[in-house]
């Protein structure tokens with residue numbers, strides 16, 4: 471973690487709480503994402519990672535706390551207005567249109583934008599994911615899981631976001647493919663995009679992260695600079711509850727009140 475902050479966070483979440491009807495599942499999530507940086511939100515199955523992303527995107531109602539996008543409080547805005555302000559959300563499970571081609575999927579991702587403005591966005595996605603350029607005329611459903619995940623990310627990028635919320639891009643993929651997808655995600659940071667990456671694949675996520683937040687039963691229990699997470703395997707074991715100490719030093723900046 472650098473001592474001076476080069477830029478203001480693109481996303482600032484403070485004491486976020488959310489749930490479903492009367493069921494509260496997230497009590498206290500505070501985290502930040504800076505432009506060109508990646509924050510990994512880690513936690514075991516059921517910890518509340520997806521619920522947190524849904525609340526940040528506006529799909530779930532906040533029952534407490536705030537969501538700030540580029541310094542603006544968007545906590546009460548509907549999802550589509552958060553998208554228009556630069557927030558893109560890739561939901562769990564590689565949601566692409568199987569019976570549309572790769573390029574049609576990308577164009578659909580730019581829905582609502584002027585058609586003439588879409589071409590440069592499509593070309594940018596192809597630069598980032600050459601495999602999609604090669605398969606532009608192929609039906610999305612004919613591609614591998616890893617390629618579909620890249621397409622799902624490409625679709626989100628068609629909105630030209632400044633913040634990308636990514637829910638478990640490793641889900642259901644073989645380890646070697648996970649590495650490839652993470653490699654592309656790391657590349658995305660270089661475009662200046664801020665990324666909030668939700669993962670159960672701790673080691674793969676920490677490898678591309680700048681900051682790490684650990685979620686357990688709806689609360690962030692640890693935040694750290696990724697470089698201070700000396701051994702992600704120990705972190706993984708700690709959050710699965712197999713060993714006690716977490717070998718990362720908490721950041722004073724991000725420490726919960």
Ligand SMILES: Nc1ncnc2c1ncn2[C@@H]1O[C@H](COP(=O)(O)OP(=O)(O)O)[C@@H](O)[C@H]1O
Nearest residue numbers: 490493495513514515516517518519520521522
């Ligand atoms: N649509 C829903 N209705 C009621 N409870 C839900 C719903 N979705 C998730 N939950 C519950 O919320 C908790 C957190 O789930 P989730 O946010 O999906 O966790 P994660 O993404 O970390 O696996 C779990 O106990 C889950 O059963």
Ligand SMILES: [Mg+2]
Nearest residue numbers: 519520521562
């Ligand atoms: Mg989930």
